[in-house]
Amino acid sequence: xxxxxxxxxxxxxxxxxxxxxxxxxxxxxxxxxxxxxxxxxxxxxxxxxxxxxxxxxxxxxxxxxxxxxxxxxxxxxxxxxxxxxxxxxxxxxxxxxxxxxxxxxxxxxxxxxxxxxxxxxxxxxxxxxxxxxxxxxxxxxxxxxxxxxxxxxxxxxxxxxxxxxxxxxxxxxxxxxxxxxxxxxxxxxxxxxxxxxxxxxxxxxxxxxxxxxxxxxxxxxxxxxxxxxxxxxxxxxxxxxxxxxxxxxxxxxxxxxxxxxxxxxxxxxxxxxxxxxxxxxxxxxxxxxxxxxxxxxxxxxxxxxxxxxxxxxxxxxxxxxxxxxxxxxxxxxxxxxxxxxxxxxxxxxxxxxxxxxxxxxxxxxxxxxxxxxxxxxxxxxxxxxxxxxxxxxxxxxxxxxxxxxxxxxxxxxxxxxxxxxxxxxxxxxxxxxxxxxxxxxxxxxxxxxxxxxxxxxxxxxxxxxxxxxxxxxxxxxx
Amino acid sequence: xxxxxxxxxxxxxxxxxxxxxxxxxxxxxxxxxxxxxxxxxxxxxxxxxxxxxxxxxxxxxxxxxxxxxxxxxxxxxxxxxxxxxxxxxxxxxxxxxxxxxxxxxxxxxxxxxxxxxxxxxxxxxxxxxxxxxxxxxxxxxxxxxxxxxxxxxxxxxxxxxxxxxxxxxxxxxxxxxxxxxxxxxxxxxxxxxxxxxxxxxxxxxxxxxxxxxxxxxxxxxxxxxxxxxxxxxxxxxxxxxxxxxxxxxxxxxxxx
Numbered sequence: 001x002x003x004x005x006x007x008x009x010x011x012x013x014x015x016x017x018x019x020x021x022x023x024x025x026x027x028x029x030x031x032x033x034x035x036x037x038x039x040x041x042x043x044x045x046x047x048x049x050x051x052x053x054x055x056x057x058x059x060x061x062x063x064x065x066x067x068x069x070x071x072x073x074x075x076x077x078x079x080x081x082x083x084x085x086x087x088x089x090x091x092x093x094x095x096x097x098x099x100x101x102x103x104x105x106x107x108x109x110x111x112x113x114x115x116x117x118x119x120x121x122x123x124x125x126x127x128x129x130x131x132x133x134x135x136x137x138x139x140x141x142x143x144x145x146x147x148x149x150x151x152x153x154x155x156x157x158x159x160x161x162x163x164x165x166x167x168x169x170x171x172x173x174x175x176x177x178x179x180x181x182x183x184x185x186x187x188x189x190x191x192x193x194x195x196x197x198x199x200x201x202x203x204x205x206x207x208x209x210x211x212x213x214x215x216x217x218x219x220x221x222x223x224x225x226x227x228x229x230x231x232x233x234x235x236x237x238x239x240x241x242x243x244x245x246x247x248x249x250x251x252x253x254x255x256x257x258x259x260x261x262x263x264x265x266x267x268x269x270x271x272x273x274x275x276x277x278x279x280x281x282x283x284x285x286x287x288x289x290x291x292x293x294x295x296x297x298x299x300x301x302x303x304x305x306x307x308x309x310x311x312x313x314x315x316x317x318x319x320x321x322x323x324x325x326x327x328x329x330x331x332x333x334x335x336x337x338x339x340x341x342x343x344x345x346x347x348x349x350x351x352x353x354x355x356x357x358x359x360x361x362x363x364x365x366x367x368x369x370x371x372x373x374x375x376x377x378x379x380x381x382x383x384x385x386x387x388x389x390x391x392x393x394x395x396x397x398x399x400x401x402x403x404x405x406x407x408x409x410x411x412x413x414x415x416x417x418x419x420x421x422x423x424x425x426x427x428x429x430x431x432x433x434x435x436x437x438x439x440x441x442x443x444x445x446x447x448x449x450x451x452x453x454x455x456x457x458x459x460x461x462x463x464x465x466x467x468x469x470x471x472x473x474x475x476x477x478x
Numbered sequence: 479x480x481x482x483x484x485x486x487x488x489x490x491x492x493x494x495x496x497x498x499x500x501x502x503x504x505x506x507x508x509x510x511x512x513x514x515x516x517x518x519x520x521x522x523x524x525x526x527x528x529x530x531x532x533x534x535x536x537x538x539x540x541x542x543x544x545x546x547x548x549x550x551x552x553x554x555x556x557x558x559x560x561x562x563x564x565x566x567x568x569x570x571x572x573x574x575x576x577x578x579x580x581x582x583x584x585x586x587x588x589x590x591x592x593x594x595x596x597x598x599x600x601x602x603x604x605x606x607x608x609x610x611x612x613x614x615x616x617x618x619x620x621x622x623x624x625x626x627x628x629x630x631x632x633x634x635x636x637x638x639x640x641x642x643x644x645x646x647x648x649x650x651x652x653x654x655x656x657x658x659x660x661x662x663x664x665x666x667x668x669x670x671x672x673x674x675x676x677x678x679x680x681x682x683x684x685x686x687x688x689x690x691x692x693x694x695x696x697x698x699x700x701x702x703x704x705x706x707x708x709x710x711x712x713x714x715x716x717x718x719x720x721x722x723x724x725x726x727x728x729x730x731x732x733x734x
Contacts, residue, residue, distance in 0.1 A: 421578075427576055429534075430573075432535070433535075433559075433561075433562050433568050434644065435592055435648075436559065436584075444584070448577070448578030448580070448627070451578070
């Protein structure tokens with residue numbers, strides 16, 4: 001075979017630097033004492049400590065899930081640092097107070113920390129290791145009654161809301177990683193859109209793991225009340241370490257009557273090197289509850305990073321006429337493994353769901369779509385459309401599709417389409433013979449393949465995603 | 479035989495090439511002038527298709543000896559995309575499918591790449607739309623093919639016509655048609671041939687690689703070459719093709 005097919009995979013990871021910043025961390029390992037310590041450092045109310053401890057006790061009885069199509073060495077949960085934060089910890093009123101070293105980090109990452117640079121009015125919450133560093137545009141959002149702040153702040157300032165919704169979509173004992181997160185989560189974003197308010201700008205959170213050996217366990221909670229709507233963006237990177245790092249987040253979305261939540265992710269955690277050394281284990285639970293009638297939750301994700309991705313952003317369609325959507329591009333290269341997809345649980349009448357999944361595998365990677373469409377007996381007239389396309393680049397990678405349909409209602413309409421295509425040397429030679437170089441050819445193929453998903457990304461994310469996929473694949477084909 | 483006395487476009491001398499460690503071309507000589515149509519015929523395995531792939535620069539094929547110049551430039555020092563940009567076009571024997579990339583997007587990118595190479599203005603999508611709708615008439619294809627993914631779900635004949643559409647848009651100096659006639663029914667063959675004929679000028683040239691004389695009834699060659707065992711063993715005018723049709727290849731193989 002060709003030497004040519006081996007070259008597109010070797011783009012170095014651009015975000016692999018470590019910021020030399022003093023951090024405060026609890027000693028590694030997990031115990032009730034560590035959890036009490038975290039809770040105390042964050043000056044949390046008792047009910048939250050109880051929530052954590054209950055989750056921890058439940059977690060101790062649980063087994064790590066083994067059903068995903070991924071393999072990795074056993075994780076030693078006592079070797080992980082569960083809490084690390086930049087020093088000093090104090091309330092930051094403006095950008096100017098942010099540690100200059102930290103600011104440089106975010107500049108390198110291209111995160112628009114300075115308010116004046118924030119394009120198109122995106123409000124940004126930045127989570128560095130475990131702590132929220134800054135939330136921009138807070139005051140402006142508060143004018144229309146929107147709460148957008150770090151999770152810790154929400155616990156302090158709006159405990160009644162947090163208490164009401166925390167764990168209401170993803171219960172603390174939902175699964176192994178959700179239980180772990182519930183026990184040790186350190187920060188995250190909280191977003192509350194009151195009744196009738198259309199959020200005037202996109203809200204955004206940027207996550208970064210910095211400390212070696214630390215895990216990141218953030219918690220995101222978004223509530224859209226009756227008739228409210230919001231578009232929320234999430235981006236992630238991490239430095240390059242030889243050891244694996246664990247990221248186990250939980251995201252809960254709640255949409256009440258006629259509310260609309262759009263959640264977009266561009267995930268570019270460090271993926272490990274071309275021999276599979278290092279990289280983030282990304283074990284994330286994301287779930288949205290369409291609680292009210294006519295509510296809508298839409299997930300769009302571009303997953304390009306992480307050594308292992310285990311992630312199924314889901315929708316529970318409880319309210320009548322509610323809609324769930326899942327648009328996903330998952331790209332794996334080198335020795336990355338991804339097992340990702342969605343669950344659409346139809347409970348209410350005339351609920352609709354749509355799944356568009358695009359998997360791109362290159363190198364020696366493994367990329368699986370795993371999805372479930374469940375239609376309950378009360379979900380009269382439910383409809384689902386699923387489309388799962390896989391693209392193989394080269395001949396050493398793997399793509400799998402594991403769709404599950406569980407339909408308990410004869411009035412349901414379910415459609416499922418799937419395709420597999422292959423990009424090999426012949427395609428690349430064809431492009432070359434028409435005068436098109438491999439970089440342009442790849443970008444054209446990827447854009448064509450992913451366009452059904454990219455159209456659902458906010459503009460600046462779509463541009464970033466296109467560039468990112470091109471970089472990730474550079475050198476993997478002719 | 480006509481020697482048009484025009485400039486040399488392609489000059490191949492003693493070309494040797496291998497694929498997968500097996501030598502296929504064992505000393506090919508060929509000279510093509512602007513304005514000429516050449517046919518290369520021969521049985522399966524004689525090296526015809528290898529010859530076209532080597533000229534275009536397929537990465538699986540390795541030149542082990544000899545030279546080739548294209549308008550005086552050393553062809554083998556150019557990357558495949560640079561050969562294409564210099565005006566060498568290969569119509570593929572088995573056109574590949576490119577899922578997700580529309581025919582018109584591909585054509586426009588390829589066209590604009592060439593325009594840039596030639597120091598000419600790129601066309602915006604609307605201007606290009608006009609051009610391509612004109613060109614598609616050459617191969618009598620429905621414009622709906624432009625919006626479809628390249629070759630995806632096309633019939634064998636549609637794929638071959640699509641290759642000629644690309645040729646029509648890119649206006650190469652030298653077009654190598656690798657068994658463009660295989661798998662075509664008589665109507666499609668007539669359309670493809672008409673398309674190629676309409677593109678011929680005094681400044682470009684065509685090399686057709688084919689098994690059958692049938693194509694040559696429609697695109698009349700100035701020269702017919704017979705390839706066998708990795709060499710051109712006989713060159714003649716168009717009447718040579720008729721002779722091959724009547725007598726088969728064996729008499730030439732015995733002679734070689």
